[in-house]
Amino acid sequence: MHRPETANTVVHIAIDAPDALTLPVLVEVPDEGPPSVSLSVAKFARYLQREGMRSYETLRKYVVAIGKLKDYYTLVRGGEAVPSGELGSLIEDFLHAYDHGSVLGWTDATQNEYVLCRTAVLEYVKFVMDVGSATWPANEVRFVEACRLSWRTAKHAEQSLLFHTKKRLRKKTGGRKKNSTGLRQYKPFPANYLDALLEETKNPRDRLLFSTLAFGGRRVSEVLHAYTHDVVATNEALHYRLAHPRKSLIEWRTLAGASVRGTRAEYLKSQFGMLPRTEHGALPSKLGWKGIKFDDEAAQTSETYFIRNADKELVALHRKYLHEVRQRVPRRHHPYYWVGEDGEPLTQKAVEGQFLLARKRVEERFGIDLSGYGLHSLRHYFGFYCVDVLRADLLMIQKWMGHTHVSSTAIYAHISPETARDELRKAEKRKGSPAEEPRQPSAIERHGSTAIGVVDTRRLTRKTA
Structure with a gap:
């Protein structure tokens, strides 16, 4: 496989900060001499991280995008001092090359990749323009100055700089075309193998977790954020509360x-000296949080709604997990409900690994291939069940799944061909089959021998007389 040419790499370094544990930085790897961290990019990434307006994954993608800009300047432009007349097009030329994958072994950028790269580069250039040049080390001064001149020498920067990007993003003129690599498929886990998957999951913790995902319809990252007091059994029913981390x-x-x-x-900070798992950066304990529509917007909490009477069926498994499984693992100073064998908060990677093992056992048992189904397919099963079996209203499913927009819920609204055929037959039965409907008289039967388009000469003769 051909690898793109690059003179940079992204690494994650540990930092001593009250709001983060790691930071993505750009390391320049020259042909000669030791590698060095790009100070301007590190300061830019830390600035965005401190502002708290970007997720850690977005920060990483921003650093990667700026690394590509540096590669373009160094490997394509030669890293030399370019005349100011040409610098005005440096960033614009880079984005055009990135868009079309025309240099350094790059491939065509998708719509999302292109917009993210463009945003990262513009925000970085604006950032370095606001910081004095004396801040940067000697090996970065030339690149930073090139970015500044590229911005300043372009006429009407906000209007004309990167004009092609604005034009291509304008949907009224046809929009920015992107390559189509096939239809996007959404796979709910096969209903006829779900029970077998749970049977093949021997660990009570994992079985409880997979059941919560499939019958509660939530994302695994949301479920793993739960504290111990968020999961309780009341009146022999399991209540699982979700809360913003x-x-x-x-x-x-x-x-x-x-x-x-x-x-x-x-x-977390006052009682355990911890940061929320959304701020763990590149550590294995990190968790995402995509955002949900809360039942209580003030407290930012929401309940989990179970299908198939699972809220009652899972009570015994919940108690077995607490009183048997958790008793065997070391006690750690944290509030999280899901824990690993070492007593630390359970990682998403560990959950995905256990799911793959259970899926393999199902494949061996039935001689089938389930390689296309991942952990998220359990959430898709929930949406499929609500639509295909329960025939629930889309707005109600939106609330059960916690989507902010109903358009997101529609993605999960699968209808099987069998259900589609059954519903069509039922609709025809309610309407009545053609054989049972009363036959309507034809135009000739209603008007005698006079048909449409034929003149009745007798009536015409009488009228003339």
Whole structure:
């Protein structure tokens, strides 16, 4: 496989900060001499991280995009001082090359990749323009100055610079065309093998987790954020509460016995000296949070709604997990419900690994291939069941699945061919088959021998007389 040419690489370094544990940085690897960290890119990434407006994964993609800009300047432009008349097109030429994959072994960029790269480059250039040149080390000064001149020498920068990007993103003129590599497929886990998957999952923790995903319809990242007191059995029914990992409100008692109310981020810091898992950066313990529509917008919490009577069926498994599985693992100082064999918060990678093992056992048992189904297919099963079996309203499914927009719910609204045929037959039966409908008289039968387009000469003769 051909690998693109590059003079940079992205690494994640540990940082001592109150709001983050790691930071993505760009390391320049010259042909001669030791590698060095790009200070301007590191400062830019840390600035965005401190502002808290970008996820860690987006920060990483921003650093990768700026690394490609540096590759273009170094490997294509030669890294030399370019006349100011040509610098005005440096960034524009780079984006055009990135868009079409015309240099350094790049491939055509997709719509999302292109827009993200463009945004990252523009924000970086604006950032370095606001910072004094004396800040940067000698090996970066020339590149930073090239970016500044590229911006300043372009006429009407906001209007004309990168004009082709604005034009291509304008949908009224046809939009920016992107390559089609096939239809996107959404796969709910096969209903006839779901019970077998749960049977082949011997660990009570994993069986409970997979059941929660399939019968509760939530994302695995949302489920793994739960604290121990978020999952309770009340009136022989399991209640699973979801809460924003940083902003959700919570009450707790300090060691002095005082009652305190604050956010979950404040609770983690004061009681456990931890950051929310959304801020763990590149560590294995990191978790994402895509965003959900909360039942209680003020507290930013929501309930999990179970299908197939699972809220009652899972109570015994919940108690077995707490009183048997968790008793065997080391106790750790954290509030999380799901834990690994070492007692630390369970990682998403570990869950995916256990799912693959269970899926392999099902494949061997039935002699089938389920390689196209991942952990997220359990959430798709929930959506499929609600539409295909329950015939539930789309707005109601939106609430059960926690989607902010109903258009997201529609993605999960699969209808099987069998159900489509059954519904068509039922509709025809309600309407009545053609053989049972009363036969309507023809035009000739209604008007005698006079048909449409034929003149009745007798009536015409009488009228003339």
